[in-house]
Amino acid sequence: MNLKDLAQRLGMSQTTVSRALNGYPEVSAQTRERVIAAAAEAGYRPNPVARRLATGRADAIGIIYPLGAADLGDPYFLEVVGGMTEALNRADMDLMIASASQSDEVRTYARMIEGRRIDGMVVARTKLDDPRLHYLVRKGIPFVAYGRSNLPDPYAWLDLDTAVGVRRAVERLVSLGHRRIALLGGPTDLYFVQQGRKGFLGAMAEAGLRVDPRYLVDGVLNQVGGYERMARLLLCDPRPTAVVIDNQICGVGALRALVDAGIEVGRDVSIIINDGSPPDPLMGYNVTATESAKPHDIGVRLIELMLALLGGTPADELQVLWEPKLKIGNTDGPCPG
Template sequence: MNLKQLSDMLGLSPTTVSRALNGYPEVNARTRARVIEAARHHGYVPNSMAKRLATGRAMAIGHVVPLSDHDMINPIFADFIAGAGRAYSEAGYNMILSVVPAEEEEASYRALSAAHSVDGIIVHGPKRNDYRIPLLNELGIRFMVHGRCDSTHPHAWLDMNNRAAFLRATEYLIGLGHRRIALLNGIETLFFAIRRRAGYEDALRAAGIAPDPALVFNSDMTEPYGYRTARALLAGPNPPTAFLSSSLITALGISRAIADAGLRLGADVSVITHDDALLFLPNQGERPMFTSTKSSIRDAGYRMGQLLIDIIEGRADPHVTELWEAELVIGSSTGPAPSG
């Protein structure tokens, strides 16, 4: 189906249909919704070249990935991209993914801006004093940050409430009688990990338990990291009775170490993990393997894609923010602290 056929079927002019699909504000909301629904139902996809000419936009969203940042090149990032890509496709946008050496990251943003290659950018893994936020404001590119940071420069962001999630998870373990709870965190130069540690420590202090630095670790969230760290702790003279993990992948390593030590997951040692609801690694069922703080990274990617396109097309505040709460899902990996 082409634009004229869709227009004839709806009894509207091709100009009105085109403007409705491109988000022009002069088309009323009811007409726009009717046109979008008809286009979706009949499989109409606007010609991207025509759309670029009509709107003056590049019809593309950019992601810049520095090679040294291992946390970006991983399955969690891939699931985020899958969600964002769906939003781009639905709106007729393409994705430009630039994988560059870390020292060329700033130059890559400047090149995308100079070439007008993208209409917006999603920034990943915000850090302390993140230079990318003032840089993108200076370049005049619409952007959103996946996560929150300490920047005083105005920007749009979407984040999961990491502090609240790990505070609640730690409180749950304390309620089961656990006092020695180990935290296997992500890299603590990243704000999600900083907030998760804060929630963990706040819960301990509120219960009158002094946080023990010997029980807190941070690294790339891999299975070997979980295995090696948990194995060493469980072999020590005063092992933890519970673990809090920043990733389901890391939690699998912890569970392997528990089994190798001849202990039972959920009976001798408890584990709570954050679960990004990765499609290739489901933690599901009536009684999931792991108790978890759950928030879909793919859904976050999809929502951010929608919001950034709304910003680009003038339907959303350029500094819009959303904070998501994680769900605590009880699984088989937690139980009362062993007596004695």
């Protein structure tokens, strides 16, 4: 069935039926409901090209990642994308993924937006002062940030509370008798990294523990970075008896460094990873971790927020902060004698 047939069946003009299906505000709610119900009953699906021409919309959401080799094989990232794709599929929309140079991501945003290939953007790995978000605000492009940033006006975002996650990890380790606790994190220009450090320092202060500056390490957000930073921590004298890692990607490399050094994880050195445990078991370890949500569910929620934003919901009503829970595994234990 085509649009002409559906219009004849309803006794309406093709223009009215098209506008009802595409959500134009001048069509009454009663008419819109009637048209949508008749279309569903008849199994009518609008021609996507015609719909895009009629509405001026691309029926696509974009996400641009400064992809490295580690991202392409990162199951966590792929599960988030899977959740986004599933939610968009239910809305008859597509997800467009583009990679970008880390030195000039905004240029990639400009190409995608000026080509009118997307209706909105999901922005991941937000920075404290994020030029990508400032660009989208300036251009008036709808966006949902996966993480928070310092913007003067309200914007839509979904974030996992890294400060609370790291705090709970430290409290757990303190309860196990640890006093030499380190924090291994990602690049300090990322918002979640700063939040993790804030939670770490706050929890250590509340426990009355001094923070050894050598135990605060940050760097590249990949497995190699996690491996190198953990190796650096192991050279400290005395070395830390426990390490909190503020992200899953570095956590994988950090665990590998401990294993390669012949250290028994959970006995010689305790490890807690924030933001979920690595999805693949590492030599039988059940990682102690803080977890806010499954990555698939994060992807779905990001798109729900985006669709609500495109539907006219104010941005300040689309701000979601998920608190993590501590999942006990076998990578942490009592402080060694």
